Amino acid sequence: MNVTLNLTGSAAEFIAGTGMVEHPGTPDEVLFRRYWAGRSVRRYGRGSRHTLTAPVWVMNWIADAIEFLAGSGEGVEASAAERKGARDFMDQVFAAGIRNRCDGPSRDDLVEAGLMDAEPVEAAAPAPVNAEAQALREKAAEEDRKAYESFERCDTDGALSQWAWGVTAQKDRLEADILEAGGKAEFGALFDLDGNLVPAKEIETQFGWSWMLLDERGKCAGWFNASKARNEDTARKNNAKKGFYVGRVRVPAYAKLAGGNICTVMAIKVRKDGGYSADAEVIDNGL
Template sequence: MTEQTPAAADLRRRAVEHDLKAVESFERCDTDGALSQWAHGLNAAKDRLEADIADNGGMWKFPALFDLDGNLVAAKDVQTKFGWSWMLLDADGRPSGWFNPSKAENPDTARRNNAKKGYYVGAVLAPAYADLQGGSITSVTPVVIRKDGGYSADVTVVDNGLGSPAAEEQQEPPAAPALTVTREVRGTARWVHITGPAALESKAPAKAGAEARKWARELGATRAYRVSGGGDYRDGEFRYSVCYGFEGAPDPQDTPQRLPQGPAAPVEEQQAPDAPHGLETAPDGNGLRCSCGYADADGMADHLRAAGVLPEPVPMSDLWEIAGRGERVLLVAADSQAQAWELAAAQGVGRDYHHSATRLTAEQAEKVREEQQEGAPLTTEIASINYGRAVHPYDLLDDVMDDTGLNRADAHAAIHAMLDDIIGIDGEDAVILGRRTIRPESLISNPRDLDVYYWLTISDETAQMIRETVAATNPR
């Protein structure tokens, strides 16, 4: 196994932090926090892929085009509407033609077909970095990208076709490629991993779903549902990982389930004395282990915390905040999100698109209790403003629209104009009592550079002043 570099160790530590944040989000918000869990999972996979690149000296193996004499051809492997193709370049780096490689699954057949056109598809090592790519929430995945834009003569040739002639007819045909299925229990989450050649990637989702249903039957669960997932590519192979929830199944920390992977050595035998600590990929490529040799997935987070690699988890309370349109509706004490929703329903607040349930940290819960004891002023939340952009609904906006007859955009602008006047007199710290992002996942991953909006907390007194002033200046 390649020795882990300091940069790679730091990236893998960051990946574990993302994993823990995803688990904590699930514990706090269950599936209401699915977007945050999705973003953490993607960034964890990206950091691990970046760590692998760092371990490889910042280089990665990419396909490259050669002529039949083994000379590197100036060409870029690009994706077109008809699939991947090689764009041939002239001496100035401008497109000069195209080469469409063979689509045959048998590598020897593909090599012969390409040779008939005068080319060989080999491999080079080139500087690389990891990034997230995809057109939607279901297709974003970590990928390795060449730093040179797709072609450079300054690369290390790995395979130029010389010394690896096409297989002769009498050779035995290669074994058919297959998908490998493994399971992993990571904290309170259950994962299904599918690995195999890139040509079989389209079969991975169905394979993962079938394995999840089989796992559900073994656990006695009523059904399996997808929580988050994604994949990445490495040297012509892919790894597709999906986190599943199992309705009616026992806590995975109490009954860990895994596919058999051989006898495990006792923890004290796995750990090397005085060894450094940090997360790395297991030697077989499935799962993770600590650099010291510790490999128990269930206890990995506690092990890394004890070693000082990860911070201690944030203490949580039994207090749940039921919010709607960015405003707190209820506070209920419950052991789980399901119980919190039951208590909310008993008070007339149903679980729907407009409401969410979030477990408060111990610090947040203490602050709430202190405010209740001290009779702290009641507050309300309004959406921040980006002129010309969409307006998120909130109660004060609805009131102003009803009072004045203004449309949504004009009422929102009038509210913020008045808010700015009040801030100019009393100061922002005295007026804006709190600020939180409407979409927290946008602070974790925002590849499309979308606008970030906030819920601004103001006192009910300030909200009433704004409502009365806007109504007086915009009579019906």
């Protein structure tokens, strides 16, 4: 079961400096860092809020790591902000009904994440981590750190640099996700009513996104506008009346930054095949 909790910037900065994030040495630490890297960050004033959605054991690890900050025992070197951030997080853990400490992820969790073999083996070495993806995540963490330090040092005077580091970190994390998925990502695709892949690619027009149907030369042979109905069943029926289903395929991809201006730039995944390939791996053909 996943839960969503928030950390203040001071508490998150403490966690980011722990060994399980900076230098994970076991599969469960690697999995913890993946969840940690997936958090979202919202900055406000001179602070920030980190929102993390993860299994209970991840929250327990965080709670165990910052629990001493919330106390006031002798020898504890923590700022007032760190203490408050730690106490706030511990209150959330309690409010979420989390009572029992967990040792970490189950074997099934590690198997599903690709960090452990399905069958136990003696003296099995930790599953290898994608080195390129790991390097990108470390680079993204460094970019986040630079943005945070810039804000702490000069507030909004360094807003442009902070923005640039932030969006670059987004791109690096998305690229790492793609690499860990075998260099592929999922995209929408068009299918006929028999479930066959239709030569078509999704194009952004002045009226919104639309499907451009392709002829045997890859040229435009017509257009299909998918239903905008919010209800999935209604949208599927509306599309079927026009002779198509909208499904999903997995194809080679890469990450890039896209957007019309500083307010809309974000990291997006892009197909390497230009929008259509007949040999795409079909995930859902709409049937």
